[in-house]
Structure formats: C-alpha cells, structure tokens
Amino acid sequence: MSHGRPPRRRRPMAVNLVHVARARASRMARPQRDQIMTPLRDALAALRRGVATEFEWAQAVTAVNLGDAIESQGVVRGLGGHFKLIDLALLEIGKRARSVGSWRPPALYYEERDLLDMLVDLHGHQVRSLSFGELSRARDKAIVQTRSAPGGRVIDVDHQQGVLA
DSSP: OOTTOOOOOOOOOOSOHHHHHHHHHSBOOHHHHHHHHHHHHHHHHHHHHTOOOHHHHHHHHHHHHHHHHHHHHTSSOSOHHHHHHHHHHHHHHHHHHTTTSSOOOOOOOHHHHHHHHHHHHHHHHHHHHOBHHHHHHHHHHHHHHHHHSTTOOOOOHHHHHHHHO
16 A cells, blocks of 8 residues: 555665765865866966956856855865955956956956966865865855856856857
8 A cells, every 4th residue: 555655766876885975075186176277277367368258257256156155165264255355356357348348358457466366376275175075065056156146147167168169
C-alpha cells in the first residue's frame, strides 16, 4: 500500500563518493587557479592600456563580486573594505566609459591602476586559500546576488568567449 505517496525513485550515485568529497575539499592545483586568474589578469591589462572592452571590464567586476561572496562565507576574511574601494573605482571607470553613450575605454587614474593591481593580489590570495567546493559555493552566491540586484545581469562567460573566439 502506498498511502497516497508516489513510489520511491532511485537516484544515481557517484561512483566513488570519497574521491568526490576529497576533490571538493582540497585546494585547487596551479592549473585550476591559473584558469581563474589568467582571464582576470588579461582583462586588467587591457583596462590599464586603455583598450578594454565592456566584457573585460565586466570580468573585473565579476572578480570583485566573487571576492565579496568569498568574504561573506568567512573562509578568507578582512578584505571587504578593499573590495568596496575597488568596486567604487570600477563603477567610476564604467561611468566614464559609457559617458558618450556607447562603450569607449577610458584612461585610468593612477589610484585606479593601483586598485586594479590590488584586485589581482587579493583575488589571487583568496583563490589560493579556497577549496574547489568553497569556490563553487561563493560563485553560486555571487550569481544569486547579482541577479537579485537592481539592473544586475549575469553573463555566461564560457558562451561569450566561444562567440568572441
């Protein structure tokens, strides 16, 4: 007798749960960290040279949003004030770039260049300190926060890079 409940369905299980748990709990290897940091470094280099696209600017903003989400998780603490300053600088850069209507990469002030250098250092420190699972949770949290913000827009980076390549 089912008592009005649907029959139980079997769910597929991972082949080796110990390996899955170990992979999510261990820190990322250098190639995984480089996969995260290299696009950010390239985007910030383009911003410094004054040739950045709006997509490259958005990559820098994404790093700040991810840094805030990592900060709120409590894994790496004490960087929130720095990320707020960097966020304000990136918002100002975005305003100047869109001041004529369409995107035109602006020249940066030296304070903004210093803050972008700080972004690379701080985000690199966070990425080195996180496990893959912690980074995944922070990424999911940053996506939810961005979607819920007024005017927030989430861009599928993998899809965009395939289109741009």
